Amino acid sequence: MNDLLLNIDESFVDWARAQFALTAIYHWLFVPLTLGLAVIMGICETRWYQTRDTFWRDTAMFWQRLFGINFAMGVATGIILEFEFGTNWSNYSWFVGDIFGAPLAIEGIVAFFMESTFVAVMYFGWKKVSPGFHLASTWLTGLGATISAWWILVANAWMQCPVGCEFNPDTMRNEMTSFLDVALSPFAVGKFCHTVISSWIIGAVFVAAVSCWYLWKKREERLAKESIKIAAWVGLFASLGAGATGHVAGQQVAQSQPMKLAAMEALYNGGTDQGLTAVALISPFSQPDYINEPSAPLKIEMPYFLSMMATNDFHGFVPGINDILNGYTTPEGKTEPSVDEKISRGRQAINALSAYRKAKKEGADEATLNDQLTILNKNMQYFGYGFMKDKHQAVPFIPVNFWAFRIMVGLGCIFILFFAVLLAVSYQYPKQLFAKYDIAALPAWHYIIAIILVPLAYIASESGWIVAELGRQPWTIQDMLPTWVGVSNIDSTSVAVTFFLFLFLFTLMLAVEINILLKQIKKGPERH
Amino acid sequence: MNLLRKIYYLYYDGFRHMKLGRTLWAIILIKLFIIFAILKVFFFPNYIKEHAEKGQEADFVAEQVLSN
Numbered sequence: 212m213n214d215l216l217l218n219i220d221e222s223f224v225d226w227a228r229a230q231f232a233l234t235a236i237y238h239w240l241f242v243p244l245t246l247g248l249a250v251i252m253g254i255c256e257t258r259w260y261q262t263r264d265t266f267w268r269d270t271a272m273f274w275q276r277l278f279g280i281n282f283a284m285g286v287a288t289g290i291i292l293e294f295e296f297g298t299n300w301s302n303y304s305w306f307v308g309d310i311f312g313a314p315l316a317i318e319g320i321v322a323f324f325m326e327s328t329f330v331a332v333m334y335f336g337w338k339k340v341s342p343g344f345h346l347a348s349t350w351l352t353g354l355g356a357t358i359s360a361w362w363i364l365v366a367n368a369w370m371q372c373p374v375g376c377e378f379n380p381d382t383m384r385n386e387m388t389s390f391l392d393v394a395l396s397p398f399a400v401g402k403f404c405h406t407v408i409s410s411w412i413i414g415a416v417f418v419a420a421v422s423c424w425y426l427w428k429k430r431e432e433r434l435a436k437e438s439i440k441i442a443a444w445v446g447l448f449a450s451l452g453a454g455a456t457g458h459v460a461g462q463q464v465a466q467s468q469p470m471k472l473a474a475m476e477a478l479y480n481g482g483t484d485q486g487l488t489a490v491a492l493i494s495p496f497s498q499p500d501y502i503n504e505p506s507a508p509l510k511i512e513m514p515y516f517l518s519m520m521a522t523n524d525f526h527g528f529v530p531g532i533n534d535i536l537n538g539y540t541t542p543e544g545k546t547e548p549s550v551d552e553k554i555s556r557g558r559q560a561i562n563a564l565s566a567y568r569k570a571k572k573e574g575a576d577e578a579t580l581n582d583q584l585t586i587l588n589k590n591m592q593y594f595g596y597g598f599m600k601d602k603h604q605a606v607p608f609i610p611v612n613f614w615a616f617r618i619m620v621g622l623g624c625i626f627i628l629f630f631a632v633l634l635a636v637s638y639q640y641p642k643q644l645f646a647k648y649d650i651a652a653l654p655a656w657h658y659i660i661a662i663i664l665v666p667l668a669y670i671a672s673e674s675g676w677i678v679a680e681l682g683r684q685p686w687t688i689q690d691m692l693p694t695w696v697g698v699s700n701i702d703s704t705s706v707a708v709t710f711f712l713f714l715f716l717f718t719l720m721l722a723v724e725i726n727i728l729l730k731q732i733k734k735g736p737e738r739h
Numbered sequence: 740m741n742l743l744r745k746i747y748y749l750y751y752d753g754f755r756h757m758k759l760g761r762t763l764w765a766i767i768l769i770k771l772f773i774i775f776a777i778l779k780v781f782f783f784p785n786y787i788k789e790h791a792e793k794g795q796e797a798d799f800v801a802e803q804v805l806s807n
Contacts, residue, residue: 276759283763287774294774294783301786305800334760335753339745383797383804565805568798598807696807699786709782716773723766731759 223703224695227299230710232680234291236673237717241285243672246360246407247414247445248278249353254441260346265739268337270434271349273736274418275333277728282330284724289363291713299706303687303697309386310376310393311366318362325355360410361403368399370688371679372467378591378691380567380584385688401463402679405456408449409672412626415446416661416668419633421732423661426651431735436650440637446630453623458520464682465521465529468689470605471682473532474612476517477507481531483542486512487520490617495610501532507613532609536602550602557597560590595691604693607684615677622671629664 252274259267293315296304332340332348340348369376375392376385387393419442422435465472473481477493479501491507493499499507515525522528528541538549548556567583599605636653639645683689687697757764791799 279760280763283767286767287771290774291778294779297785297787298783299786302800302804305787305796306804331750331753335749339749339752381797383800561805564801568801696804700803701786705782709778712782720770727759727762 223299223701223706224698226703226706226710227295227698228694230299230706230713231292231295233710233713233717234288234295235676235680237713237721238285238288238292239673239676240669240721241281241288242356242360243410243413243669244281244417245278245285245356246353246410247412247417247449248274248281249356249414250411250445251414251418251438251441252278253350253353254445255438256346256349260342263342266433266437269736269738270438272337272739273434274438275349276731277417277421279330279334280724280727280731284720284727299699299701300687300697301699303692305383306385306692306697307370307688309384310369310373313387313390314362314365314394318359321355321362322359325358326352329355357407360407361399364403364406365394365396365399367679368396368402369393370686371402371683372396372398372463373688373691374398378594380564380587381571385691398463398467401456401460405453405460406675408456409453409623409675411445411449412453412623413668413672415442415449415630416626416664418442419446419630420662420665423658424732425735426653427655427658432651434736436637439633439650443630443634443637446626447634450623450626450630454627457620457623461520462523468683469530470532470535470607471612471678472521473530473535474607474609474682475616475678477501477510477609477613478517478529478531479504479506479533481529481534481539483518483526483528484515485517485521485527485529486514487516488512488613491613493610493613495614497610498606499609501606501609532606536605550596550599550605553593553596554599554602556590557593557595557599559597560587560594561597563587563590592690595686595688595693595696598693598696604685607682612678612682615674615681619671619674619678622667622674626664626668626671629661633661 252271255267255271255274258264259271329348329351332345333352336345336348373385374396375387375389377388378384379386393399418438422431422438422442425431425435461472464475472478476488477491477499478485478488479499488507489511491510493507517529518527519525528543530539530547535547536550538547538552540546563583563586567580567587570579570583596605635641635645636648636650639648639650685693685695687694754760787796787799
């Protein structure tokens with residue numbers, strides 16, 4: 212597997228990473244559709260509540276049925292990630308235990324109580340509770356799933372930008388000093404908004420595709436036409452919103468993870484007035500020679516846009532990979548040390564931690580302990596760099612970040628266009644342009660395009676996660692714990708076996724889900 | 740009491756009249772069995788609990804981390 216896209220070799224750490232990536236990617240097939248369909252079925256039921264037209268109730272029930280299939284297939288797939296933490300990533304789990312405990316416990320309780328209560332009312336309560344209570348339950352089911360996502364994203368955001376914590380050298384754990392700082396960190400808020408709103412795109416694309424299939428097959432015309440209108444509004448709002456929240460997320464990355472931004476852009480040497488790369492000749496299979504090449508070959512860029520994206524200023528300073536490795540000073544006078552210096556200070560922190568723990572065991576006096584703690588605290592912000600043998604270990608694998616970012620943004624632009632056209636065609640507005648197009652009588656290839664967009668929406672969403680997670684390599688916790696230190700001391704064979712076991716199980720489960728979904732789509736809505 | 744009865748019958752009637760739900764619940768239960776009774780037990784032991792003495796976990800992690 213050497214050098215195949217992710218630079219995976221046979222070591223335990225890379226097998227553990229591959230297994231985690233596989234599980235997370237599989238888990239993420241279900242979550243965005245749950246979040247997206249929740250909005251659309253909520254809107255359909257709201258229309259029923261407003262009009263009492265049984266068509267809307269049947270439409271809501273149809274989308275709720277597909278929501279239920281996806282929900283059932285996704286249940287508990289995330290738990291496997293927690294198992295992997297405990298087995299493969301034990302050092303990392305110990306390091307973060309106190310921080311992750313609260314958000315994950317809240318997530319579990321909220322998910323269990325909110326979702327199990329309101330999902331039951333949504334499915335079993337149509338004739339048993341009042342329409343208002345049922346409507347509230349439908350929206351609260353979606354809200355419960357969204358709140359669950361919040362806590363998971365809080366945990367993820369903390370790994371990308373650790374805040375509200377203090378490292379305790381006695382317990383070897385990061386201990387929470389401010390729950391609010393962790394729960395409401397700007398990184399978590401930005402990540403939540405971008406992730407949830409982009410999930411609505413998948414729900415909208417899915418609904419548009421199923422509806423287009425019905426129109427293609429000349430059946431369920433009213434359901435398809437009305438659902439397309441809702442999907443087009445939700446999808447256009449979400450795809451524009453994903454762009455706006457993505458801009459905010461990009462600025463946070465520029466602040467907290469400049470190396471990730473440099474890798475996403477294949478920006479070897481930065482500076483002021485930086486352009487945003489539209490495309491460049493970056494081989495997807497090997498790390499480019501960022502040391503010797505002045506910039507990515509055959510680069511086509513939008514002038515000044517990277518500076519604007521990163522700093523809100525067309526002339527802003529954006530550091531490149533070599534700037535970050537060698538250290539730099541911004542035009543405002545802010546100096547960032549070189550990675551070599553960070554490695555040196557990280558080693559001082561590690562040595563101080565070792566000495567502190569040894570001295571404490573030997574019953575050393577307070578002054579000796581305090582001396583070591585002072586050195587540790589002074590250098591703690593670079594603790595993780597102390598584990599590096601070479602500064603180039605701080606550079607993530609550029610090609611995957613570069614291309615995954617472009618796939619995500621490129622498809623995002625296609626979705627904006629798609630939903631804008633879908634909205635215009637479904638309302639036949641403006642009349643001068645669209646009056647002649649009846650959405651129920653278009654040539655088949657129009658509907659096929661909508662169906663093809665479903666896998667593309669998933670590719671865009673997964674690409675976003677690939678940028679987020681591979682871009683922060685080598686860190687499991689930013690600047691604190693690199694992957695090779697976070698893993699357990701286990702033989703790679705066991706994790707390789709479970710990797711292929713998961714590959715088989717996940718493929719089987721996905722085939723089962725798609726099969727059930729397709730059968731229910733073919734069956735169509737039930738009339739009550 | 741009346742409310743409890745209503746809640747009971749909401750679930751009781753709901754489960755009794757399930758159609759597609761039966762298949763989905765069967766899949767969920769099989770999946771939970773695989774996850775908790777097979778994967779967790781045989782493939783995903785807690786590494787620290789297995790290798791560190793109780794109360795000595797911090798020392799164990801320190802040894803693992805600082806030896807890198």
